[in-house]
Amino acid sequence: MAKILGIDLGTTNSAMAIMRGGEPEILENAEGARTMPSVVAVSKTNERLTGLIARRQAVTNPKNTIYQIKRFIGHTFDEPAVQKDRAAVPYEMRKSQNGGIEVKMGDSWYRPEEISAMILQKLKTDAEKRLGETITEAVITVPAYFNDAQRAATRDAGKIAGLEVKRIINEPTAAALAYGFNKKKNEKIAVFDFGGGTFDISVLEVGTSDEGEGSIEVKSTDGDAHLGGKDIDQKIIDWLATEFQKESGIDVRKDPLARQRLDEGAEKAKIELSTALETEVNIPFITSDSSGPRHLLIKMTRAKLEELSREFVDSALAITKRAMEASPFKVGDINEIILVGGQTRMPAIQAAVEKFFGKKPNMSVNPDEVVAIGAAIQGGILGGEVRDVLLLDVIPLSLGIETMGGVVSKLVERNTTIPTNRSQVYSTAADNQTSVEIHIVQGERAMASDNKSLGRFVLDGIPPAPRGLPQIEVSFDVDANGILSVKAKDKATNKEQSIRIEASSGLSDKDIERMRSEAEANAEADKKKVELVEVRNAADQAIYAANKAVADNAGKIPAELEATIKEKVGALEPIKHSDDATAIKGATEELMKEMSKLYEAVQKAGTEQTPPPSPEAEQQGEEKTQ
């Protein structure tokens, strides 16, 4: 089953996404960017360029650099909107034989759909390169106000690019899909799309299609094709340039390099003011005059940015009001508001939208990518990516075994997708321990006794060895039906023992919920219990290490030190199983201090014998079973 590419074919920028492993994912283009300028050019050396590369040469090749072609697709040449937009672009345009539009690029004339096809072709090629497979199908988004001719032309563009367009969907619909809002019947959604160069507002309602599935209907749509983030950017640039001119008398807008640096500074300030209340536009050596170098250092506040952008935000809100009036709903009926377009990151826009609708807008999905994400989801639905044939289940409660001190060691965490298998190596808790008991438990509590016991078995025949040395591998295997098989194997002898538990999933939903809530309610108390066990285990370990070290190094350590260690062991021994964690910890630390002295003494004695094992090193090893 080939992948269906979701494409947001935008006026200024385009983006693409794909479903992978049931999740939508934005695909980066060959230049490593997540969005691509919708620009096509034929360079002076007759090379066809697309995206960022085409934009880089636009200044020196304006007549052959085609941008904003989306404004012309599916239109006829004589339409007033076309004539108005035509005056604003530097490339040549003519009326085609059928009354349509043709633009000149290089020595040839192209229909807008052919130019759009070049953008789509670049996206297709980059996606194929990234995925390592051929892409032949796509879902392409268009503005909700696009008429049939514009939609047909977009579909043709896809065809020219070698793509079978499985569906043309509305941009606001795609945004709603990205948020999964298609699932709630009668949901009323407003999509506020403030892009780089255009503003669109759409009011949608989720209904039921003839097939009984959720369908999204556009109830009203409005917008301004010449209102966008670029207007705000220009306003900031002009303000900065004017401020600088007031101080220096120099208009930096006339110098292309200074202008470029100003553009970048303004963009950076705008981004910073999304999170900070004040920023400094800092462009040292922006220009120079007879008195020497000049620096542009201007403080800009969020309030200033809001003042500069107010007229555009107000205008967008007026259009939103109009769209609401044209819809069958009142403002208060809207359940969800979605923000689309990078400009909506501006807190002033978010606040204005929230004030207008009286609700917080959704903006958790990247507003530059939300439309492409929605297109990919639509592709996933059409391509059967979300299939019911293979329902993967998860285990509702964690599975683990009881370890030293009654603490649970989880092998399979809850919500792990099954079938699955996990294994972990444990060791013995006592010297010359020849058998281990594997106690399998289910639940979220930290102590084994608080969880449900599923079964237990004994692995014996372990060769006698010091504690911590044997390696017992415990493996859990949960099949697709939730049946658990547990196996324990002594890695030295390969001796193994296993158990099969069919009832691991035999809990009712109520039981599961109860066990989960109990775990939550007891989380703090359980944590304390585990801490106490850990302190006890550490004490036990310290005593073991101390006794061993003293025995191994008999005669090599000062008698006084040996006596102190024995005394400290004597102090710790009777309290090591008590409930007083502080006392155990204190006594353990005191013993450890003496142990450090012992190591020093052993080292000083220059013994050739291997130094005794440190309790810390042993504790870092495998966990101990009971």
Add this chain to the structure above:
Amino acid sequence: MTVSMSASQEEEEIISDDESENPQLALKRLREKLDRAVQEKQEYLASWQRERADFANYKREEEKRRHDHDLKLKMQFAESLIPTLDSFEMALKDKTFQESDVQWKKGMEAVYAGLQKSLERIGVTRYWPSEEKFNPHTHEALREVVTHEEKQNHFIDEVERAGYSIGDRIIRPAQVSVYTYKK
């Protein structure tokens, strides 16, 4: 949840009353059942193979993603430093600086070189494409300069700001002015 079917239940499903009298009906029913089972098996096998393939691909892609992520972090670091380096270069080119004390000049140039070195260490290359033919893959045109010499057409007149790249990725194209030939 385990759903298992006992042998007697299976028997019941296979042979209904009518079929027990007519073996052909039973055979037909069994054939249909087998066909369904074969079809389901194919579907499951295909889904399983796809899952395995997806996982193998995912692992490979994850490795690549990690590499890309490293690259992105380096690019972000370079991007944040480049405007300061631009300003530094402007300062070094300035007449007042050029006329300043030799030791002072030397010191500042060393500081600048140190900053460039820190970018080099993470694999960033600075390029200054003077006298090259304009190439939008690595250069960005800021302005056009008219020339009356045809051989200069489409060549770089002046590099306004250096370009920076890492591997085959352009962090920032060199910003240049480009000659355009006019008779």
